[in-house]
Amino acid sequence: MRSKFSITVFFLSALFCSISNAQNGAIENLKKAINPAKTDTVTVNQYNKLADLYKEIDTDSTLFFAEKASIISKKTAYNFGIANACLNKANASILLGNYTNALQYLKTAQTEFTTALQKNSNQREIKKGLARAYANSGVVHSEQGNYMPALKNYQQSLKIYQELKEKRSISKLMNNLGILYKSQEIYPKALYYLTEAYKIQVELKDENAPVTLTNIGVIYFELGQYQNAFNYYEKAKLGFNTFPNNRGAALLNNYFGDYYKKQKNQELALSYYQQSLDLYEEIQNKFGASYALYNIGLLLQEQKKYNEALPYASKSLAYAQEIGALDQTFHTEELLSDIQEALHNPAEALSHYKNSIKIRDSINNEETKKKFAEAELNYEFQKKETLLSEAHKREIQLVVFSILGGLLVLVLGFVLYTKMQVKRQLTLKKEVAEYEQKALHLQMNPHFVFNCLSSISSFIVQNGTDSALKYLSKFSKLMRLTLEYSKGSLIPIDKEIESLQNYLELEQLRFHDKFEFTIESSENVEFNMGLPPLLIQPFVENAILHGMVPKEGKGKIKVNFDVQHEQLVCTITDDGIGLSESKLLKENSVTAHQSMALDITKKRLKIMESITSKSAKIEIVELNSENQKSGTKVTLYLPIQYIP
Numbered sequence: 001m002r003s004k005f006s007i008t009v010f011f012l013s014a015l016f017c018s019i020s021n022a023q024n025g026a027i028e029n030l031k032k033a034i035n036p037a038k039t040d041t042v043t044v045n046q047y048n049k050l051a052d053l054y055k056e057i058d059t060d061s062t063l064f065f066a067e068k069a070s071i072i073s074k075k076t077a078y079n080f081g082i083a084n085a086c087l088n089k090a091n092a093s094i095l096l097g098n099y100t101n102a103l104q105y106l107k108t109a110q111t112e113f114t115t116a117l118q119k120n121s122n123q124r125e126i127k128k129g130l131a132r133a134y135a136n137s138g139v140v141h142s143e144q145g146n147y148m149p150a151l152k153n154y155q156q157s158l159k160i161y162q163e164l165k166e167k168r169s170i171s172k173l174m175n176n177l178g179i180l181y182k183s184q185e186i187y188p189k190a191l192y193y194l195t196e197a198y199k200i201q202v203e204l205k206d207e208n209a210p211v212t213l214t215n216i217g218v219i220y221f222e223l224g225q226y227q228n229a230f231n232y233y234e235k236a237k238l239g240f241n242t243f244p245n246n247r248g249a250a251l252l253n254n255y256f257g258d259y260y261k262k263q264k265n266q267e268l269a270l271s272y273y274q275q276s277l278d279l280y281e282e283i284q285n286k287f288g289a290s291y292a293l294y295n296i297g298l299l300l301q302e303q304k305k306y307n308e309a310l311p312y313a314s315k316s317l318a319y320a321q322e323i324g325a326l327d328q329t330f331h332t333e334e335l336l337s338d339i340q341e342a343l344h345n346p347a348e349a350l351s352h353y354k355n356s357i358k359i360r361d362s363i364n365n366e367e368t369k370k371k372f373a374e375a376e377l378n379y380e381f382q383k384k385e386t387l388l389s390e391a392h393k394r395e396i397q398l399v400v401f402s403i404l405g406g407l408l409v410l411v412l413g414f415v416l417y418t419k420m421q422v423k424r425q426l427t428l429k430k431e432v433a434e435y436e437q438k439a440l441h442l443q444m445n446p447h448f449v450f451n452c453l454s455s456i457s458s459f460i461v462q463n464g465t466d467s468a469l470k471y472l473s474k475f476s477k478l479m480r481l482t483l484e485y486s487k488g489s490l491i492p493i494d495k496e497i498e499s500l501q502n503y504l505e506l507e508q509l510r511f512h513d514k515f516e517f518t519i520e521s522s523e524n525v526e527f528n529m530g531l532p533p534l535l536i537q538p539f540v541e542n543a544i545l546h547g548m549v550p551k552e553g554k555g556k557i558k559v560n561f562d563v564q565h566e567q568l569v570c571t572i573t574d575d576g577i578g579l580s581e582s583k584l585l586k587e588n589s590v591t592a593h594q595s596m597a598l599d600i601t602k603k604r605l606k607i608m609e610s611i612t613s614k615s616a617k618i619e620i621v622e623l624n625s626e627n628q629k630s631g632t633k634v635t636l637y638l639p640i641q642y643i644p
Contacts, residue, residue, distance in 0.1 A: 128169075158173045257271075274292075333355045334356045470509070539601075578632055579622045608639060
């Protein structure tokens, strides 16, 4: 009960604050200035101003002047006047507790303010009116316990005030949002909004700042953080010294009483409850006085001071019955029943107990009726909101799907275009690489033929016509194989071996069996594997000319084909004089031929890498035998390629 009471008091203190104590002089001046014969906007605004000034003095007068403003506004289609008249009627209905009428007036006010925005240049004043309509709708829904629509209206109001940079109104809205979240026991959000409200109030030196501090303290108290609660109560107490507020100070003293009661300091608790009672009596606030009397009676009853507690509880009951506060009456009847029972007055105790049961049932019935009414109202509200929300959702979904569909088409188009461009570039790159391969191959052919013809010429000079004919026969066979496969990019390995066999036999004839040779292929090499034509021959030629010819005695050349680590490995090994000694001989013409062949081969390997996207490399090492140079080993690591 205490928590609910504190919320109501502070909630109302933050609500109707445009003119809390209207001056009679201002009202009289406005009455004199009004010309009932006129139907212009000035007259409407004056009537609405009067209605606003009367709202906390005489609700009947508020309704009277608001109705006059409404009638004139409707004749002239003055939407701003109609909206303000509805807003004044809503405020009067709230004060009278007629929340159903208040919501209807506020809904009309929102509609009229929105229409006025569309055809009026005085945007700021209209927006402020619309924000007030949303804020007061939030108040009504909050009082009815309809927290979702209350929150929505508060947020709409806050958004407008933030746009207008109305700091004082922003602080009030944040205070109300804090209290709303506190009612739902969502304490982190409640603290956030109340703290933000307090920051603005400090900046503006707002007189409501101590009230906000008190509310923050109450939240910490309910969270069990009593020291934090006490600190905020102390700050609020200092604030009330600067901005006197007897009602706020009275309630704050009550909270101090609760704090010290929790700390088991009954003496200080009783002192603060008494100070709260004195202030409430001073301002003739019987509701607050009844609450303070109840707290004193309860504290004394807990201390077993029943005779002292009895008059406080009795007076609390009298005030509660006088003002019709059922909830307060119920709790006080229960307290009196307990006190009378402790004083051994069973008849009195039973009487108060029966009264408490009756009031409890009455409260439950009222609560049930209220809940049914609220449920019905909430259902209608939610129904309208759902229909609007569903329609809005469908519109948003249509727009979103249209945008996503358009983006998807654009992305797909871009991907397809990019894919085509990449494919085209890869095709061109491959074709260029193949043409470069063929061009390098064509460079190798004349080099190879020139070397062979040079060999034939030497052979004729050295060996005579018959041997030359035999040599030419082998040469023609070799040339036929070379020409047959020179058009393609790959030659089968068995044909490559056959070509190398013919070439080595020719060179054996030419150099009088200066060397022996072997050509081997491991079982890992498949029959349909291939390699570029004339790739191996230049290295075999170099082995003969650089290794075998300068060597004393007979030499040996070995050619091997194998598959290792998913690569075709071609090895040419000789036991000639080796690289170092060969360079010392400085046979410039042969060196020139070797450099050309090696340079072309390296280019061909790079092109193979670009076409196949696999590694292709060459290694040339000098072999050693008992610390003596004893030959050269050339190894080519080629990507495995198959002939279709």
